[in-house]
Amino acid sequence: MNRDLIKPTEKLFIVGGGNVGIIAGYHALQAGIRVVGLCEALPRCGGYKVHEDKLRRLGVPIYTSHSIVSANGKESVSSVTIAEIDRNFEMIQGTEKTFECDTVLIAVGLESVSEFTREAESAGIPVFSAGDAAEIAEASSAMFNGKIAGLKTARYFKPEIKDIPGSWYEKAEILKSHPGPVQELTAPAGEEGIFPVIHCKQEIPCNPCSTVCPEGSIRMQGDPVKGRPIFNGKCQGCMKCLSICPGLAITLVDYRKDKDNPIVFLPYEISNIKIQKDDRITLVDVDGNPLGLFPVLGAKATKESNRTQVVRVRAPKEIAKKAVAFTIQDREVTKPLTRNIPDDQIRDDEVVCLCERVTVGEVRALVKKGVTDINQIKAVTRAGMGPCGAKTCTNLMAQIFRAEKIRQEDMVQNVRRPLYIEVPLGKFADGGQS
Ligand code: SF4
Ligand code: SF4
DSSP: OTTTOOOSOSEEEEEOOSHHHHHHHHHHHHTTOEEEEEEESSSSOSSOHHHHHHHHHTTOOEEETEEEEEEEOSSSOOEEEEEEBOTTSOBOTTOOEEEEOSEEEEOOOOOOOOHHHHHHHHTTOOOOOOGGGTOOOOHHHHHHHHHHHHHHHHHHHOTTSOOOOHHHHHHHHHHTOOOOOBOOOOOOOOOSSEEEEEOOOBOOSOOHHHHHOTTOOEEEESSTTTSEEEEOSOOOOOOHHHHHOTTOOEEEEEOSSOSSSOEEEEEEOOTTSOOOTTOEEEEEOTTSOEEEEEEEEEEEEOSSOSSOEEEEEEOOHHHHTTOOEEOOSOHHHHOOOSSOOOOOSOOTTSEEETTTTEEHHHHHHHHHTTOOBHHHHHHHHOTTOSTTOSTTHHHHHHHHHHHTTOOGGGSBOOOOOOOOOOOOTHHHHTTTOO
16 A cells, blocks of 8 residues: 555554655555554654644544544454543553544554574574664664675675775664654744745754755754754755755745735645646645635646656635645544444453464453463463464453453563574585485
8 A cells, every 4th residue: 555555445443653654644545545543652752743743734633642442343344443542552442433444554563573593692693683673773773784784794704895985883872763742843934035935843853854955044943864854045946955854844925926925835645636727725734734715826847756746726815824734534423423332351262372373361361360470371272382482462462461460570571482493404415405
């Protein structure tokens, strides 16, 4: 879906407000899928604010401090129930909301795929890792760490290769850093000429807006990679900053023809919903609050990217600098149903260990008998003995323990399988010649 914009579903609900969930929601809208909502257990989404704002502005509600209670349906999902949760991640009774949808995207619980790396390290085998094999971080961080790991590997075999510059490690640290706090924005004060309004409220490792400006008028405050961008200087209205921003956080406001009703240039990337002259669109501010209905003056692709269109709207000067985007999704799509289908029990017929087909009921029965050692559960049921190496069932078993009110410190974790690799029998049969 994110690469080819194919449409695997019609109506999606997303669990998880990290960049993966948020960006998947945006790609879903680009693919023509209706996105009913997104819930995040923490009080704030962990993804970048610019990406979160992008989704909210297009009309997707984001429920923070909420978690999924149940995915409902018989043969397939027909709705999802979510509820508000307290500081201890316990559901607050009476806050359930149910939404119609046909797919629930779970974008939480990402874990690094580092078993091999850790086992190799503990066995004293030289190992270099990057991406998810090292840790969970952004794609740009994974790519850059891949470059470092590649060079380290090459140096291992050819020590004469030049050492990795210290600045690379510094950049790698910046790329994987968490986003900074959300700050208030101050739009440029003037009301003449043309200039960009940058709605980027948070320090994140992103800076193309500052490198692309031919006038050198956009600078990063603080760190050159992860500071916050500010405009100060001349603007020739080239639109380069607007089209390059992955967060669609830059608009241009043009007062040259009419100071009271300037033209606002808005970036737009949802090609399945065409926008043309005289369409009426609801402009929204950075948080997705509506600012009013306005006619479109025109829309066309930018020189830099055929995926980004620039939509022109004339708006009163009181709101021109606040407008960032326009809503594309009807409120009806995201409205909760009037009935709730709560189900806070993990059902006994659900499968915990997909490799060995062990059900919740089998594990729960042992937990109820007082078994708190996952190794014993494994010995009795085979849960965790499959080829995935207990990647999935370990987390699911922890949920069953939680549901049965067993504290984490009273559980005994399973022993990890040592590093191994499957060897074809032929390797032994012909003395290792093949
Ligand atoms: S529109 Fe062009 S000149 Fe103006 S700030 Fe953006 S990049 Fe610079
Ligand atoms: S390109 Fe600039 S304005 Fe856009 S998200 Fe990155 S830092 Fe923010």
